[in-house]
Amino acid sequence: MAPLFTFRLSAGFAAVVGVALAFIPLLAVHGVESALALGLLLPPWVAATAASYTGRHRHLRGIDLIFRAVGMGLLIWLIPVVLLALSALRTRQCAPGEGLTFMVLGPALGCALAACTGVWVGGAVGLQRLGPWLAAAVPLGAALLGLWAFYSTPAVYVFGAFAGYFPGAIYDDLVRIPSRYLTYRATMLVAVLTLGVLFDALWDPDSGSLRFRNRGRARLGTVAVSIATLGLVVASYWQGEQLGHSVSEEYLVERLGKTERGAHCVVHMPRETLPEDADRLLEDCDFQVERARSLTGLSSAAPVTAYFFRNQNEKKGLIGVGRTLIAKPWRREVYLQMSSWPHPVLGHEVVHAVLEEAGRGPFAIAGTLGGVVPNPGIVEGAAVAIAWDIRDDLDPDQWSKIMLDRNELPRASAVMSVRFSALPARRAYMAAGSLMHFLIATRGMDALLQTYHRGRVPDLEALEAGWHAYLESVPVTPTERGVAEVALARPSIFSSVCPHELAKLRADLAGDAAARDDARTIETCRAIMDIEEQEARARATLVGALAREGRDAEALATLDGLRATMNAPKPIVAAALEQYADAQWTLGNLAEADALYGELLELPRTDGAARQSEVKKLALEATEPERKLLYEILLGRSPSPVVVSLAHSLAALRDDGLGQYLEARQLMGARRYALALSLLQEAEQLGLPSVRLERELSRLLGITFFALGEYGQSAAAWRARAGASLAAQAEAQRWLERIEYAQTRAVSPALPGPSSAPRAAP
Structure with a gap:
């Protein structure tokens, strides 16, 4: 009865796992996360069960042992799969x-492989009690090898022989097979x-053991083909x-193609x-890097390595995460995709790498139990704060103030713990950053470094x-x-419904909009709303698409419904209204469009949307020639060279600097700062028709002057802004530090806030 008991024990464990997963929304149905959980938890039990069964039934033929072990393994897999289906x-x-x-693909195949592994171990090991433990150690060892691959290479995703697919960062919700x-x-x-075939060829049921010499000679062809096939499997690992x-690392460097070395960084970027x-x-x-080190007082001379991929698709294909930007502090590496200059998230990721010196444990981060x-919460809060x-257009303190007023500010005990990951991302990051910033301002930078090293915040309630x-x-x-x-209004990925399917539909929606396929x-909008009825962004996009299709009544009904929804954020209502206004302009209803704008x-x-x-x-209030040019610039979706030409023509028609301003923006997007500067200066001389545009002009001048090495004029522009x-103010301060x-x-940086952070001890 021992093998039956072992199977029952494994089946009971599988049932407990299935029930436990059913209470976690992200894991409660069949999907990549629940498959990974089963792929990690079930194969050791399956391997042990197969080894135990083999040890007690050595008289059976090899193929029978394989079939029965695999059958038991798949039954163990089926139990939580059925529970999750329910x-x-x-x-x-x-x-x-x-x-x-x-x-x-994941746990089913992993359990089958574990069953074969268990049969081989059970057949090879003479000690019956030792076999199951050794067999269970094989999937566990494979999982540790996967962890080592994550630790020792730039990859964020992991393919495991038994566990299956670990897709990477939890916030990267666009996951496909x-x-x-x-x-x-x-x-x-x-x-x-x-x-299975090789075991059957080498197993001798009469002696209850593997007979490599005798059975191998008798079935030489089968053994040779099997070994050659296993060689191909091994070769797939080498390739x-x-x-x-x-x-x-070497493969990434080769694929990107260009490496530059500076005072503190090694940057790998596209060869073009x-x-x-x-x-x-x-x-x-x-x-x-210099700024982060100056603020923290850390002085490691080891460089930070930054990988800049061409786009998020290339990044997803090579390291496993696309939209999410990520760092591996223990490797002092950051992984981003090319973006506007200066890169909007580089500073955050660099802080993670710099704080490696203050972290501890194998991952060199804030953590308990030796890291x-x-x-x-401490890891991300420190990066946001520094x-x-x-x-x-809001800093972490302002985000936290708004959450506090809305009674949505998470408790510090939740933010500064592993529960951070279960919170909605924006709330978690901004609250953690504001709290760590307040810690620096009131207790000093040394207190932050000690908190980071210990992995906990002392006197958190106070x-x-x-x-x-504050x-x-x-x-x-x-x-x-x-x-x-x-x-x-965005939920946590752990509590949202069908986050991966929604991410795919949103990606499809972006493609539909780019193709102008109303x-x-x-x-696609209706498919999104079928999953998440209150998905306000899809409703906003739907308004414009319906209006452009001539279905004005439906568009207005959708817009009115969005306005009536109490939890629809006003900017989303504004986005829907703008979609409708754009459609009215396209259809020639100029007066209505003007009123809507x-x-x-x-x-x-x-500020950008406004x-x-x-x-x-x-x-709409300009002359007809100007209106036609501006329509093509704003709604015509023309490529940048065409927009430059259109803006140049607009400049010849207007007395102000709007045409020059729009032309310069396109040139700056192409990083042609020398060409953009004269246009920006001309726009400044002629003036722009709104305060918002004037403020943005000063910002563009500050960036352009800096790019061309005119640091004094850049500083003046930033101080004025x-x-x-x-x-x-925070943006200007960063640019002045950059200058x-x-x-x-x-650089002598300073953090904004209630008081200046004391200098770290040398």
Whole structure:
């Protein structure tokens, strides 16, 4: 009865796992996360069960042992799979076919491989009690090898022989079944079949043992073919980089093609990057490292290595994460995709790498138990505080103030713990950054470094009370409150419904919009809303698509429904209104479009979105030739060279500098700063038709002067802009620090807030 008991024990464990997963929304249905969980937990039990069964039934034929072991393994796999299928009756399953595919490719194949492994170990080991433990150690060892691959290479994803697919960062919600995963699992299927055939060829049921010499000679052909096939499986590991199954530092460097070395950074970038752009990227990385080291007092001479991929698709294909930007502090490496200059997130990721010196444990981060258990709240909070990330024109203190006023500010005990990862991302990051910033301001930078090293915040309740009192004094305008509503309405990935399917549909929606396929856009919007009825962004896009299709009544009904929805953030309502206004302009209803753009300017929006509406309203109030040019510039989706020509023509028609301003923006986007400067200066002389445009012009002048080495004029532009808002002040301060570094190769940064952070002890 021992083997039956072992199977029952494994089946009971599988049932417990299935029930436990059913209570976690992200894991409660078939999908990549639940498949990974089963792939990690079930194979050791299956291998042990197979080894135990083999040890007690040595008289059976080899093929019978293999079939029965694999059958038991698949039954053990089936138990939680059925439980999760039942769980889908209460937790929505949006992509059942894909979810089941993950289950089959991952834990099902992993359990089959574990069963074969258990049979081999059970047959080879004479000690019956030792066999199951050794067999269970094989999948566990394979999981540790996967962890080592994550630790020792730039890869964020991991393909495991038993565990299956670890897709990477949890915030990277666009997860599909990659073709390289299919080829990897195909090699594992070949391994399962080959191990079964080879075991049957070498197993002697009369002696109950493997007879390599006698049985091998008798079945030489089968053995030779099996060994050759296993050789192909091993070869697939050696050729893992070419097959996309693994990635090394050398392979990434070769694929990107260009490396530049600076004072503090080694930057790998696309080989087609122009020399002047490469110099700016390298200098910006050097500046960010110098700034972080100056603020923290850390002095490691080891360089930070930055990988800049061409786009998020290339990054996803090579290291496993696309939209999410990530760092590996223990490797002092950061992984980003090319973006505008200066890179908007480089400073944040560099802080992670610099704080490696203050971290501990194998991952060199803030954590308990010697750094083995990470504290993501401290890790991310420190990076946000030191980089002082600005999001949607709001700094972390302003985000936290708004959350406090809305009774949505997470408790410090949740933010400064592993529960950080279960919170909605924007709330978690901004609250953690604001709290760590307050810790620096009131206790000093040394206190932050000690907190980071220990992995916990001492006297957290007292710190939280003081933080809340400080937040009461943080200034926030009604417009800024409205802007924040959008991000604060987003749920945590752990509590959202079908996050991966929604991410795919949103990606499809972006493609539909780019293709101007309104029929497909409507279809995709409705598919999104079928999953998430209150998905405000899809509703906003749907309004414009319906209006452009001539379905005005439906568009207005959708817009009115969005306005009536109490939890629809005002900027989302504004986005829908703008979609409708754009459609009216396209259809020739100029008076209605003009009135709608006027209404838009009364709603809270980010500065960039508000400027767009201003220019559109200006266009409708301009002469017909100007209006046609502005329509093509703003709504015609023309390529940049065409927009440059259109803006140049507009400049000849207008008395102000709007045409020059729009032309210069395009040239700056192409990093042609020398050509843009004269246009910006001409726009400044002629004047622009709104205060928002004037403020943005000063910002563009500050960037352009810096890019061309005119540091004095750049500094003057940034000082003039600093008073516009707290976000503008923080941005100006960063540029002034950048100017100081460009001139002296040193920087004396300061963090904004209730008081200056004391210098770290030398």
